[in-house]
Amino acid sequence: MGNEHKNPSSLPVATERPRLRRKITSIVRKSPPGSDQPDFFVPALYDVGTRDSRSIMDVAVFRLSKKDKRVGDAIRYDFPDGGYVEVTSGHYGMASVWDYDLVLMAISHLTEAMNRYRNGKGEIPSPVFRPHISEILKFCRRSIGGRQYKEIESALDRLADTKIKVVRKENGVGRREKRIAGTPQGLIASGRVVSYTDTGRIQSVEITIPDWLYQEIVESKTPNVLTVHPDYFLIEPGIGRFLYRLARRAAGRxxxxxxxxxxxxxxxxxxxxxxxxxxxxxxIVADDLPEYTLLEEKGQNGPQLVMQHRCMQLEAPPGP
Structure with a gap:
């Protein structure tokens, strides 16, 4: 995907901050009890480092609102080279950024399994991922409770019902430009939930990773993924989660x-x-996004956001 210019650390750091009179509250919720501690009674699936697909980190392939379901809606992102990404939703509504946590978990474990395979320590992974419900809640740092269990099935419905179409341009032989258009595919190919009828509790979950994502990780020599800070799952507003993914993709370190x-x-x-x-x-004012500090400054075409990795502040030389 396209991105705007990146600035080396030698450039001056923006210092302008917006002035807000209202009380500023944190955008990061507290970690659920025990979510950041090992659980020796549960398989260590959640200990795998979180990863995301780099190719879609600078656009929102989901809705950022919890309230607006966006049933039968479409979002299109056009890029300067003529390519675009189109996201469409069906009967169940558009997947939310919180539903996408399940995709992050699947990406993370598929990448880990491929790393083991490339190191000769395992078989080539299947596109079918079967985590236990407790592993999902632990990995995504959610509290264990009846409501959380019930939400998994609805999330899988929306993820399968949210389709992505990618059209890109690239130079071929003799510099002849080619247009490559993929057919729409879901954020997941399919999902399956088995639960007990007397209690409603989930026994097992099955997620099938879509071809476009499976090929990106398994068939590439180096998977096009980026690590994600574990506190990402604690970011409450949808816009905060989108900003973190954008900063991780565009700013790096x-x-x-x-x-x-x-x-x-x-x-x-x-x-x-x-x-x-x-x-x-x-x-911007809350300034508690994992890894990045955000600043506002004036740009040629209006206000612009400076996304700066916090290590730059630690490494900056002292003033005169």
Whole structure:
């Protein structure tokens, strides 16, 4: 996917912050009891480092709102080279950024399994992933409870019902440009939940990884994935989660600058730009996004966001 310019650490650090009179609250919830501690009675699936597909980290392939289900909706992201990504939803509504936690878990374990295979320590992994419900809740750092169990089935419905179509351009032999268009595929290919009828508790979960994602990780010489901080799952607002993924993709361990307008366009937000900018400024002031500090500065085409890895502040030379 496309991204805006990245700035080396030698550039001056932006210091302008928006002034808000209202009380600023954290966007990161407290970790559920025991979610960050090993559980020796549960297989260590959740101990695998979290990873995400780098190719879709700078666009929202899901909705950021918990309230708006966006049934039968579509979002399209056009890029300067003529390529685009289109996200469509069906009867069950568009998958949310919180539903996407299940995809992150599947990506993480598929990548780990391929690493073992390449090191001669296992078989080539299947696209079918069968985690225990307790492993899902532990990995995604969610509290164990009846409601959480019930939400898994609905999340799988939406993930399978949310389709992604990717069209990209690339140069072929003799510099003849080619247009490559894939057919729409779901965020997951399919899902299956087995539960007990008397209690409603889930016995098993089965997730089939879609071809586009399976090929990206298994058939590539080096999987196109990036690690994700475990505190990502504690970020409460959807826009906060999107900003972290964008910063992880665009800034890495340095910094990147994107205009508010571009971020709004890439977020797929159904709200107004004004409201989106207000929410963005709240997150800037809260300043507790994992790994990154966010700053606002003036740009040529309006306000822009500076996404800076916190290690840059630690490594910055002392002032005169």
């Amino acid at each position: 340095t910094e990147a600058k994107w205009s508010f307008q571009t971020i709004y366009d890439r977020s797929g937000s159904a709200g107004t730009f004004k409201k989106f900018s207000e929410n963005l400024r709240k997150i």
